[in-house]
Amino acid sequence: MQSLVTIEHVRQFTEDGFFLLRDVVPPNDLVLLREECDRFVAEREQEMDRLGVDNIDLDHRGRRYFVHAYDRSAVVRRFLLSGLMRDIAQTVLGDTVYLFNEQYVVKAAEQGMSLSWHQDSGYLESDHRPYLTCWITLDDVTEQNGTVYLLPYSRAGTREAVPHVRDEQSRDMVGYSGDDPGDPVIAPAGSIACFASTVLHRSGANTTDRFRRVYLAQYSAEPILNADRSPKHLAEPLTTR
Numbered sequence: 400m401q402s403l404v405t406i407e408h409v410r411q412f413t414e415d416g417f418f419l420l421r422d423v424v425p426p427n428d429l430v431l432l433r434e435e436c437d438r439f440v441a442e443r444e445q446e447m448d449r450l451g452v453d454n455i456d457l458d459h460r461g462r463r464y465f466v467h468a469y470d471r472s473a474v475v476r477r478f479l480l481s482g483l484m485r486d487i488a489q490t491v492l493g494d495t496v497y498l499f500n501e502q503y504v505v506k507a508a509e510q511g512m513s514l515s516w517h518q519d520s521g522y523l524e525s526d527h528r529p530y531l532t533c534w535i536t537l538d539d540v541t542e543q544n545g546t547v548y549l550l551p552y553s554r555a556g557t558r559e560a561v562p563h564v565r566d567e568q569s570r571d572m573v574g575y576s577g578d579d580p581g582d583p584v585i586a587p588a589g590s591i592a593c594f595a596s597t598v599l600h601r602s603g604a605n606t607t608d609r610f611r612r613v614y615l616a617q618y619s620a621e622p623i624l625n626a627d628r629s630p631k632h633l634a635e636p637l638t639t640r
Contacts, residue, residue, distance in 0.1 A: 403483075404490040408593075412491060415551040416558060417594035423483065424535060424589035431474045433537050436503045436612050439466040457571070463514075464505040469633065475501070479616055484533065485637045487593060488618035491531050498635040499530055500617040506545040506605035515571040516550075516581075519596040519617070521563035522572055525626060529560075530619035534584070534592040537612035541585055545605040547592060547613075548581030555579075555599050 408418040424432075443464055447453060453460040468475040478484065479498055488496045519532050540546035552558040563572040581601060584592045594600065596617070605611045622634035 402486050402490050404487055404593075409490065412593065412595070415549075415553070416598035417549050417551075417592060419584060419586060420487070420591045420593065422587050422589050423591060425483070426589070428478055428481075429537065429589050432478060432535070432614055433612065435468060435472050435474050436466075436505065436537060436614065439468055439471070439503060440464050440505055461507050463507065464503065466503045466505070467501065468503060469498075469501050480635070480637060484616055484618075487533060487591065488531055488637060491593065492618060492620040495620060496637045497619050497622055498616070498633050498637065499619040499623055500615075500632040502615050504613045504615055506602070506611040508605060508608050508610055514602040515566060515573045516576070516599055516601045517563060517572050518560055518599055520560040523623070523631065525624065525631065527623045527631075528620055530596045530617055530623065532594050532596060533616040533618070534594070535614040535616060536584075536586055536588050536590045536592075537614055538610070539587050540590075540611065540613070541607075542583050542603065543605075544607045544609070544611040545603050546584050546586075546611075547600050547602045548583050549592070549594055550579055550581040550599040552598070558595075558597055560597050561599075 403420055403423055408420070411418040443455070443458060443466055444460060447455060447460050456465070458464050469479065479501055485496070520527070520529060534547055538544070565571070566573055581599070586592070618637070623631045625631055
């Protein structure tokens with residue numbers, strides 16, 4: 400079967416650090432991922448109720464949510480290890496690929512928070528090879544509902560991991576304070592923005608009257624480990640093509 404990732408996509412990934420696959424998630428998978436997202440957000444809010452708080456870690460009630468699902472959803476696990484995701488990850492990273500991390504990222508209607516400029520590598524303290532983030536749109540994404548903005552390597556001035564500082568109010572890690580707005584991802588539901596963990600990116604607030612739901616799947620060419628050699632998150636090998 401021919402790969403969805405073309406030579407042009409690989410060239411753009413090498414030069415800019417990212418590329419976009421439009422409308423590639425099978426419709427049935429899209430429905431199931433949305434249903435699981437809604438279930439996990441409801442559970443997160445119930446946990447806030449139980450604790451009597453309005454935020455847990457990076458989650459803020461009624462504003463934004465970051466929810467892991469791999470250990471709690473057979474639907475999610477199947478998708479993460481599917482032929483579609485294996486094809487993308489292996490074409491970019493090589494035949495040896497591991498599932499590293501995953502999470503839903505949800506911006507609530509009319510008040511979803513923005514997310515500061517950062518590299519995904521900026522959230523890791525240990526040394527590691529850059530990995531691949533697949534930013535999967537569960538809804539149509541626009542500048543109005545808080546899409547992601549990507550900063551090409553050439554305009555960022557680096558393709559390496561840079562120091563980050565934590566914003567004490569939002570708890571975000573921040574790795575860039577320049578004036579470049581980045582390139583917005585404008586795409587229909589079921590699209591996948593693929594970018595390296597050293598690509599600076601941000602997202603705006605959701606100013607629409609509907610949730611903006613995204614699912615992140617991250618893959619690495621080798622297990623990413625803590626200082627004690629234990630896996631940082633996941634180290635699930637994907638089978639060969």
